[in-house]
Amino acid sequence: MLKYVLLILPLMMFSVSGLSKNKNMLIDDFTNKPEKHWKFITDQVMGGVSNGKLNFFQENGRNCANMSGNVSTANNGGFIQFRKKLKNPPKKIYEGLKLVARGNNQTYFIHLRTRGTFLPWQYYQAPFRVSKDWAAVEVKFSDFKRSGILLREKIDPKSLKSVGVVAFGRNHVANVDVCEVSFF
Numbered sequence: 780m781l782k783y784v785l786l787i788l789p790l791m792m793f794s795v796s797g798l799s800k801n802k803n804m805l806i807d808d809f810t811n812k813p814e815k816h817w818k819f820i821t822d823q824v825m826g827g828v829s830n831g832k833l834n835f836f837q838e839n840g841r842n843c844a845n846m847s848g849n850v851s852t853a854n855n856g857g858f859i860q861f862r863k864k865l866k867n868p869p870k871k872i873y874e875g876l877k878l879v880a881r882g883n884n885q886t887y888f889i890h891l892r893t894r895g896t897f898l899p900w901q902y903y904q905a906p907f908r909v910s911k912d913w914a915a916v917e918v919k920f921s922d923f924k925r926s927g928i929l930l931r932e933k934i935d936p937k938s939l940k941s942v943g944v945v946a947f948g949r950n951h952v953a954n955v956d957v958c959e960v961s962f963f
Contacts, residue, residue, distance in 0.1 A: 803877065804869055806942060806960040809835060809842035817844060817861050820943075824899075827856015831946075831953060843958040850946045850953055859953060860890065862943035863960075869936055873962035875919035876942065882909030882955035889918055890943040895931055902926050902943075903934050909955055917963055936962075 807813065819833035831848015848859045876889055887909060890902040903923040907916045920934045942960060946953030 804962040822856030831859040847954045858947045860945040868939040879959040888945040892941040893938040
């Protein structure tokens with residue numbers, strides 16, 4: 780069973796700078812032209828019929844991303860995602876990935892790609908659950924599972940190439956907001 784830490788953060792006390800500790804490495808807080816760094820992808824690239832969109836917005840001084848849409852498993856599909864390529868993998872060893880997120884009381888996934896994930900359908904995956912309230916979710920690298928036996932069993936954080944937030948694997952309506960992605 781995968782474990783993750785869920786911390787509920789009161790909206791009025793929320794501060795992106797207050798969430799990031801010195802030991803964390805910020806990947807993105809959506810303040811610097813996020814539309815140039817994050818790519819929206821659906822299963823339509825492989826014949827699926829899922830659809831959705833990625834929007835960026837500001838709320839109470841925070842910059843955020845919103846992914847919404849309909850995930851359908853028809854035509855061997857079943858995902859929508861937004862993904863960012865990492866220019867430089869972390870040089871320091873971190874325990875895992877942290878998101879500050881909220882949504883529609885659903886389970887979503889973080890997908891990580893490394894130098895060893897050559898094929899488009901290869902990734903490392905870990906679930907996280909969102910509620911209607913902003914929360915910090917921490918997922919350890921050891922909780923990520925590989926998508927197939929051709930991948931190394933454990934992630935080498937120094938080989939990370941991208942991080943994605945994914946609605947995956949079942950027919951459902953997706954709606955998730957993220958305002959920070961970092962290593963912890």
